[in-house]
Amino acid sequence: MPKKPTIYDIAERLNITAATVSRALNNNPKISKPTRELVIKTAAEMGYEQNKLAQALKSGKSHNVGVIVPRIDNNFFASVIRGIEEELYPKGYHVIICQTHNKEDLEIRNINSLLNAQVDGILMSISNAKIEEKEGFKNLLKKSIPLIFFDRKRDIQDVSTVTIDDFRGAYESTQHLINQGCKRIAHLSNDRLFLIYKNRYLGYKQAIIDNGLEFDENLVIEIESKISEGKRITKELLALENPADGIFSSSDFTALGAIEEIKSQGLKIPENIAVVGFSNEPFTKFMELSITTVDQSPVEMGRIAAQVFLEEITNSKKVKSKKEVILSPELIVRKSSMKLENKFI
Amino acid sequence: MPKKPTIYDIAERLNITAATVSRALNNNPKISKPTRELVIKTAAEMGYEQNKLAQALKSGKSHNVGVIVPRIDNNFFASVIRGIEEELYPKGYHVIICQTHNKEDLEIRNINSLLNAQVDGILMSISNAKIEEKEGFKNLLKKSIPLIFFDRKRDIQDVSTVTIDDFRGAYESTQHLINQGCKRIAHLSNDRLFLIYKNRYLGYKQAIIDNGLEFDENLVIEIESKISEGKRITKELLALENPADGIFSSSDFTALGAIEEIKSQGLKIPENIAVVGFSNEPFTKFMELSITTVDQSPVEMGRIAAQVFLEEITNSKKVKSKKEVILSPELIVRKSSMKLENKFI
Numbered sequence: 070m071p072k073k074p075t076i077y078d079i080a081e082r083l084n085i086t087a088a089t090v091s092r093a094l095n096n097n098p099k100i101s102k103p104t105r106e107l108v109i110k111t112a113a114e115m116g117y118e119q120n121k122l123a124q125a126l127k128s129g130k131s132h133n134v135g136v137i138v139p140r141i142d143n144n145f146f147a148s149v150i151r152g153i154e155e156e157l158y159p160k161g162y163h164v165i166i167c168q169t170h171n172k173e174d175l176e177i178r179n180i181n182s183l184l185n186a187q188v189d190g191i192l193m194s195i196s197n198a199k200i201e202e203k204e205g206f207k208n209l210l211k212k213s214i215p216l217i218f219f220d221r222k223r224d225i226q227d228v229s230t231v232t233i234d235d236f237r238g239a240y241e242s243t244q245h246l247i248n249q250g251c252k253r254i255a256h257l258s259n260d261r262l263f264l265i266y267k268n269r270y271l272g273y274k275q276a277i278i279d280n281g282l283e284f285d286e287n288l289v290i291e292i293e294s295k296i297s298e299g300k301r302i303t304k305e306l307l308a309l310e311n312p313a314d315g316i317f318s319s320s321d322f323t324a325l326g327a328i329e330e331i332k333s334q335g336l337k338i339p340e341n342i343a344v345v346g347f348s349n350e351p352f353t354k355f356m357e358l359s360i361t362t363v364d365q366s367p368v369e370m371g372r373i374a375a376q377v378f379l380e381e382i383t384n385s386k387k388v389k390s391k392k393e394v395i396l397s398p399e400l401i402v403r404k405s406s407m408k409l410e411n412k413f414i
Numbered sequence: 415m416p417k418k419p420t421i422y423d424i425a426e427r428l429n430i431t432a433a434t435v436s437r438a439l440n441n442n443p444k445i446s447k448p449t450r451e452l453v454i455k456t457a458a459e460m461g462y463e464q465n466k467l468a469q470a471l472k473s474g475k476s477h478n479v480g481v482i483v484p485r486i487d488n489n490f491f492a493s494v495i496r497g498i499e500e501e502l503y504p505k506g507y508h509v510i511i512c513q514t515h516n517k518e519d520l521e522i523r524n525i526n527s528l529l530n531a532q533v534d535g536i537l538m539s540i541s542n543a544k545i546e547e548k549e550g551f552k553n554l555l556k557k558s559i560p561l562i563f564f565d566r567k568r569d570i571q572d573v574s575t576v577t578i579d580d581f582r583g584a585y586e587s588t589q590h591l592i593n594q595g596c597k598r599i600a601h602l603s604n605d606r607l608f609l610i611y612k613n614r615y616l617g618y619k620q621a622i623i624d625n626g627l628e629f630d631e632n633l634v635i636e637i638e639s640k641i642s643e644g645k646r647i648t649k650e651l652l653a654l655e656n657p658a659d660g661i662f663s664s665s666d667f668t669a670l671g672a673i674e675e676i677k678s679q680g681l682k683i684p685e686n687i688a689v690v691g692f693s694n695e696p697f698t699k700f701m702e703l704s705i706t707t708v709d710q711s712p713v714e715m716g717r718i719a720a721q722v723f724l725e726e727i728t729n730s731k732k733v734k735s736k737k738e739v740i741l742s743p744e745l746i747v748r749k750s751s752m753k754l755e756n757k758f759i
Binding site: 131132133135140141142143144147148150151154158163164165166167168170175178179181182183185186187325351352355356357358 | 476477478480485486487488489492493495496499503508509510511512513515520523524526527528530531532670696697700701702703
């Protein structure tokens with residue numbers, strides 16, 4: 070059986086480097102279209118068979134990048150993914166996505182499956198509040214592929230992160246409610262082992278204290294980011310002897326649940342209770358009673374996370390380092406909290 | 415160097431079959447928990463290293479299944495994926511997802527990337543209206559892995575499909591508008607090379623004809639499934655000398671755009687113009703003016719597509735065959751079209 074031609078044979082025939090042949094066959098945008106076409110034509114003539122998997126095993130590059138998120142049917146994560154794709158596709162990388170549904174065991178399976186699929190790196194927003202303690206995750210850390218956390222992160226050595234300034238987003242939201250006249254503001258929080266929720270809580274608390282209001286721990290409730298949970302908890306909050314006159318929610322979904330419950334009790338928004346969410350999910354804008362929320366620039370977050378990946382993969386053999394990128398949040402004031410027009414928002 | 419232990423060595427040590435060892439190491443639910451734990455413990459003691467990729471190459475099974483959709487940030491596709499996951503995870507399969515953003519070249523890259531990642535099958539909703547003509551797709555057809563189309567399909571030999579009865583969904587939607595008194599119903603369509611859009615168009619047309627109304631091709635417009643497109647086209651429709659009094663849209667997003675435009679012109683919904691969408695996206699329910707739409711049982715569609723995959727992977731060495739599953743649509747009548755109460759909907 071004749072020896073199968075390699076990229077070196079193609080390179081020799083065309084008098085170019087093997088690296089150029091490889092790049093051309095992998096659609097690397099650095100290679101001009103005529104060169105790429107010539108390489109592909111020559112490769113076909115010589116009977117070259119590109120075994121991408123063998124190639125990936127040899128070079129350690131599959132040009133697939135894995136993205137893990139709690140859920141895909143959520144505008145925030147879908148937009149981050151779009152940002153990642155927009156940045157990586159032109160660089161010749163392909164994005165494959167897994168979702169965890171917030172289940173810890175699924176997250177570990179996601180990691181294993183992506184490693185089995187030979188991804189060149191993993192970008193993830195975590196579902197395990199103590200992911201660093203899991204075996205499957207420790208295994209990932211030992212691999213020499215870039216790992217980047219975005220949004221839902223933990224502080225782990227050598228793992229770069231891209232987040233927004235959640236403290237500031239929360240502080241500004243709470244300050245806005247206070248400016249609108251709210252004096253007793255509840256906070257719908259979530260598992261504060263996740264830094265995003267911890268920082269939103271701390272920003273809320275600081276704004277309350279800085280404005281000389283009473284900080285009441287009973288008005289802070291940890292719930293899952295679900296409409297039904299927002300409803301359930303708001304029912305309890307409204308039943309208090311001294312009920313809240315404002316709600317700052319760490320999630321648009323729980324904010325929506327709160328709004329549904331408040332309306333169903335015949336109370337007025339924002340007159341009786343003002344509500345602010347977090348994430349700028351599209352429904353917050355579409356609703357008749359549009360919801361005040363915090364925009365997290367998700368597409369930009371995805372783009373930056375992808376850029377950090379590209380930097381790390383280029384430097385992967387050198388010194389390990391950690392990069393922390395913190396984006397600015399933007400408070401978007403809408404009807405659900407606008408009691409006063411033209412006064413400090 | 416001592417020979418590395420294999421699953422056969424573990425099997426011998428435990429006096430069980432190698433197949434049982436393999437299943438236990440792959441978390442196959444057929445294996446009891448005590449057996450699985452014993453196998454894992456023994457494997458660790460013997461220094462067994464599971465090379466999953468090598469295993470995949472050898473057995474042809476990675477236990478990863480690829481799913482390709484136009485977009486993930488859309489409740490319909492996200493729900494189908496959830497259905498697929500719910501069915502496959504308990505069977506030991508893992509789902510990895512790619513999106514095409516409706517771009518033909520990205521769809522082919524998705525296919526190649528998933529093949530490189532050694533997926534055991536691909537479940538997809540197509541973005542190429544003539545996918546059967548693409549080289550990358552022909553390449554996929556030659557592989558011996560199951561391929562299943564859901565929702566957006568083409569009729570291709572040996573490719574099983576899971577869809578809803580789009581004709582019927584459209585027919586019932588149009589009949590409902592006629593029952594509400596609409597006489598001049600526009601149809602916001604989409605690229606009818608896709609069978610779903612073709613069938614929705616045909617169902618609409620048939621209902622018009624069956625009710626003795628005039629079928630006017632000028633009231634049928636092909637647009638992309640975007641809010642902005644719905645707005646733009648509705649502006650044109652309202653400017654007609656003899657404007658429409660009803661809109662049946664093949665997409666909830668274009669229906670939403672239509673509603674925004676109608677409202678902005680000071681017209682009343684449903685009194686002046688009644689609107690029906692398609693897909694039952696969550697926002698259709700949340701809105702103050704809730705939108706009548708057609709539910710497509712997406713989770714069920716995903717579950718069935720996954721079941722078809724499981725059947726095919728079990729039979730993959732036998733005769734090729736094609737399965738067509740057609741689910742029933744359900745018209746959900748809401749405020750955007752309810753002119754008459756308690757009369758035939």
